[in-house]
Amino acid sequence: MRRRTFLSTLPAGALAGGVLSAPATPAAPSAAIPAQATGANAYPYSGVGTGDRIMGAPFAGRSTVWGTRGAVATAHPTATLIGLDTLRRGGSAIDAAIAVNAALGFLEPVANGIGGDAFGLLWDPAQRKVVGFNGSGRSPRGLSLAAARGKANERGFLPSYGAVTVNVPGTVDAWWSAHQRYGKLPWRDVLLPVAELCERGEATPQLIAWYLQRNMANFDRSAAIIEENDNRRRVYAPDGRTPRVGELFANPDLARTYRVIAEGGRDAFYDGPIAEAIEGYFRRVGGWMTRADLAAHRTEWVEPLVSNYRGVDVWQLGPNTQGLSTLQILNVCERFDLEGMGFQSAAAIHVQAEAKRLAFEDRARWFADPEFSRTPVERLISKAYAAERAALIRLDRVMDRVLPGDAPTQGDTTYFSVADADGMMVSWIQSNFRGMGSGLVPDDGQGSTLGFMFQDRGELFALTDGHPNLYAPGKRPFHTIIPGFATKDGEPWMAFGVMGGGMQPQGQAQIVINMVDYGLDPQEAGDAPRWQHEGSSEPTGEPAEGSGVLHLESGVPESTKEQLRALGWTLGPPNGGFGGYQNVMRQSNARGPWTYGAASEMRKDGLALAW
Template identity: 50%
Template structure:
């Protein structure tokens, strides 16, 4: 090859290498491109579920239809995070009315179970597994509420792909196989778990075809019989009978009386963008409280990844989470000062408690003045859905009703047993919830639908995504791929208090110098702190008439459009 051609070829490859390097946002991580499409977009935590949602859009279904279909599929292919034994929350942008709608499809505690029962048993905390933490599963009712208000295709069409996969099987991913195997030591002792998830004596391995014929039958009954097939039919009777056998309290009457609630999303404005969350019993307003505090600082000037930014973020989070521990609970049982907690005036008071040089070791809540899945969809007409759904603690309580193909949630563990606490256990009460969908509008128009799954991680990551996009100018994929800050050890709605300021876990990408600076400010750093969350997002580009999609690089997520 002539030397000139060799030099020219080398120059081409060098330019390609430089372009790839330029995609790095300033730290030691890189990001792939966003997905861009004009007619519709689906982003979920599992590729097969994304494809199911996308197929629904291509069949003429809208974003709500696609969200229901994808959620049903996730319950099959990702049982380690969700399923029809869990709860659901959603925020919907309706293109027709140009409004946001919020749905709280979380269930309540058994009406026959009392606080006195736990005291008689000598318990100071509700168990994490078994029959006692089980609350009414709200997801199926949530599907039908969404479908009744906004859906277009029949439910039989929306559930058909999952039913087919449940019968014929699907290959299990490496990550889900790992999570399922981890559940065995805890959950395999409960009746029904092995029958459903260990048909050959073990949970499925990576690449193994897994079927769930019991779930297929259950979904067929729901598809043809509607929500009452689940809450008032044979499924409800089977659940109640199983729970009674296991020494539980969830009854047929608890299921039959369940209702979801349409609620008004609440918001704060962050540097010109309206960030929307659902009010308690969820923790979404914690993200709004964090943003209200951060807005009072020059975050952009601090720079992404700086010790100054990380310190400011963590101290703001501590303030918000103390209020979360005290006030966030079922609004039907409490007067929760939501408007005050998310007000700019309150944030201005709270920020005075922050020290720019020292980490707070203990903070009190303010004074009252007045593993999970996340998915998002968008369609050609401009409808967008932000939906989150969970069993809590991965696969849930371990209570696997005979012949139904799913596990009941253990969300009731989140109740406090401390008398007088906002979140204290009571019959027929919704527990504090960690799962939260989010939405952002700009000038009263849809801009962003997003969520980050992962327990108490979620409000922290919601705020970080917003800051990454608005203050640091990252694109949608970069905002999710950027290394994350996770503070743990705050006071909890179960009554546990923060000790010694908690601790910070930083993903790789933050420098050793920054870590040393944080230690000098009095922070405790650890490399073991649990999940950094799972991110999905869709951004609407009104100027070009397209959607941008992004998905989590830490999990199995996929964004796809057409």
């Protein structure tokens, strides 16, 4: 892909009398923060820019890494090393993904763990196609709508924490189901090295230390609505505090749980000793999850959705996820000449943010468990519908109101990409949702915890009669976490994703646009400044907040910010909600075989490696 000139301002004529350039025919694709700092605005050396690179995009913090036999990109260096070691031991990309996910459940408990759900897209080289799985769990059968409404907060929505938000965790069965299809190493050989890591412990990196402290403080403030609070403190804040940057953290309780799963398979978790312990825990604290709920759970293999963006096929999972939103944003953006508007220009960001607003109103209106309601996917994903929606975008100002309606959905999630020598590429995302989850850490009733926290994904159910996402027993809630995948000319191109609740579709769209429209490589595409729009309608029933707030990272040019204000945008400062990105790209080469390029998120503690 050829290098294009990066324009930080609009091209000549793009702004005339305050009016942005009109839609055009779609173009062809062509140093450590001090410990006391709590975010970008707290950094004491404001105004200091990045160092200078001799080549590549000046805003990129490092180069894409390249290899021929495999690649791993995760949010923690040790998890990346475990994934690479699994590949080198003869494991498949799925074996490596399972090992990575298990390791991240220990290393990055602020984002994921076996108390949550998992989703994946992967290139199956034998079938030569993209396949997907939905590993989300259902609400307890014994929790009625009336009982759920009885736990609603003062605003009439389900609370952020507590047993009412806990659904069946789908992650372990997703591991098992994927391993049954694509695993090469014995099941126990994938998990036992991770159990040893949990026992041995690992030094705590900067971002995870900060999130651990913040999340535990949030739980303490909400302790009154959490049925049991001692177990989480024992696991994540021994001696009364969370680990500081660089301090060793271990989780021997999680190691014991992993060893039970390694020896007993998925049944140990869903219909064996762990399931028995979970049922006993909720019986004691006053929850609804039962062994029968766990035993009934199965991962669903699904046909992914696909839409073409300027010659690139972009793949997503359908509802109950928000993957369709990524495709809708790209379909609308395809109606405009983003390349001609200029990289990081007001025109390009304006169009993308308005496309997000349009897509999220459909998200709020339609997305839910397809077994309980029908989402008109064919209509929403069509190019004709995209043309109708694109026509609503005004190039001289922000749309006053977008129908049907939107509010921010912030989640804490981990995403990683893995590829192997056989050509399998895996895009995997896993989450406990808000913060670290529900605040509830189960125990075995005999003095030991199980070492993981349950998700609070049930918070995303609606309580409004007639809403597609209305809570019901045995139903899967609307889900924010989405893996991404892209192919070109029938060949795999990249396994990619961006973490972070409602940021995920808008972040994924920005990665695709950065690479397709502006010619950036995987690392440059992730390091480029991002935008995030908040204030749309939610699948929980929360209405839109006017035109919302458009948050911009500090690297967006000041001239762009001024022009966006002139268009009527309410701009917000960097808020730390711009997601976390990983990518493994496959490149076809004129000389020699294809190679992998891997990129990781500079906003996280992660690492990308290839060999």
